[in-house]
Amino acid sequence: MTGIPKPPEGMPSEGQNNAATRWDTLQENPAGIKEEVQEDPETPAEVTLEPSEPEMYHGPLEKAPLLALGDDLADARIFFSDAVDIAKYAISNGPEAPEEGQPVLLIFGGVCVPVYENSDPEKLEAAWARVMRGHCDQQIKVPDPYSEHPVMAETYPLVIKTLDDIPEKVLAAEAREDEARRNDEDDYDIQRADIIINRQEKYEGLKEKLWDVEIRLAGAAAAQLPPNIYGDRDNPIQAEPFTSEFEARGVMYSSYTFLLAKLMQDHLNNNETATVADIAGEALRILDIRVNTSDPLFNAVTGYLLPDSAWGWDHGQELLGWYNEVRERQSGYRSPLPPEAQ
Template identity: 90%
Template structure:
């Protein structure tokens, strides 16, 4: 998880050298991610015979068994929407097994809903194997589905159907995995396949975040807010001795840290461009920086409001370009709502 302090309680309740990285590199390949298609180990090199195994589309069978009685980890909403990484969500689930008020019986899992997929998490679950199995189901390769009470409904008796992670990749023949990987790659070539795009975005989110963090490590930002008093100018500290964070134990804590983490990345992206282009303004680059972070410019989106709001003047972080950002934010709000403030910008 990011070694970033969580913002003050008020914000959560409200929802060495100075080298830089060329802006174009961040736009073109912000994390250096390229997913490889898994080759069929039994297909000779130099051949192109992929006809042996073809995943047949079918409706996954409905699960019936002990998992139906496993406690559901109720987190308020899907943690994937708050930019929390899958590995951190598993930490929260494991903490709940040991310390939660509705901890399961010994040897039983809790059910975690993440990215719209139901993941049984055991105390001894292997995080890497669990993540690989979850990623497969996220991309639509679902063997079974399960009905569980909707954790986000005011009427918990209403059951919601979710794709279920029921197998690790060790339980699936390599030929099948290779065929599924080819199918995924074909879907990526279809620009209208939103489902695979969404799945890849969520699955690759941690890798992309870490790639951006590494590229922007030495970019310094000036924060005037009281909450930033103890932070180093580059936020992350020394590369050889970075700020460390403990595993998350709650959704509330994880959400606050991730909102702050993306707030700092946004400020660093914009600051990096301002450092390299004397004529640039915050209004010129804010939308593109948010696009790199896969954050929608939408004033009804809590994440958008958080990462911009935390940088505004008089906020807990208070970026030194916050006044310019406020002007841009007000323009976005007026454009999207049709509301135009009668006050001058400095009084808004």
């Protein structure tokens, strides 16, 4: 796990100077993410991919234990590398650890990923990313952990091969297909896959650009945080490796809360006429967070910044006014109290 701020216990109180960051540089592809596929120069001809239905897997993986009872860890904004670490920890320490040499099944981004104790994280992530983009060789039925009825089994694309097992010409053909799909604005699946696959790199890029932006937090939980949240660049605050989905979810929600506050604060610093209501929606869009009061992540990252909350951003009252407008617009709810009393 890289550079994710730890919950506030034990954090040093060391300030940093603010540095302005251009708002428009943070909106599109902040990490400079691009995908490159090296084609084998000795490959004699291009391959044309034919649509095919993935085979249904039948074998020992059907009996492997599910990590976090099958919860999709991508929904909690946990990075894939951290999810693999949690899975490996569960193999050795979990209450339902598999037999020696057997994996646990990680559900991530709607894909089933068998994680072994000796799995190579980088190779596993590359294989998972390929399946995320729709290049699936097999699928697997995973029983609902809350039901013994076979009808309740969920079918997932299955990561069954590493890229080492796939010919270069096939990988090159898949990359061409991916690029063609990206040019189709209506192809939601490839857009969603790219967002999840590139999430950690985008997060780290934004964090680096906003490192020196200071935010003022009045909440009790923020008492030991430095003004820039992350500490000194040469000695940044680091969280311990995650050991559970619950722990990782809490840290990641806080991490995105800080990033949201920094995005908004940076724009306020550079535009005297801007208001929180002007920029909140755009800041959330940059973070790929839906402005939707039924989304737990949206409610968490905004709620943590409101007055009297755990972190209590000093612009929290303005954010509360914007949040109430969103809630009224989406649910039809209207508070009987005047704005100053809400």
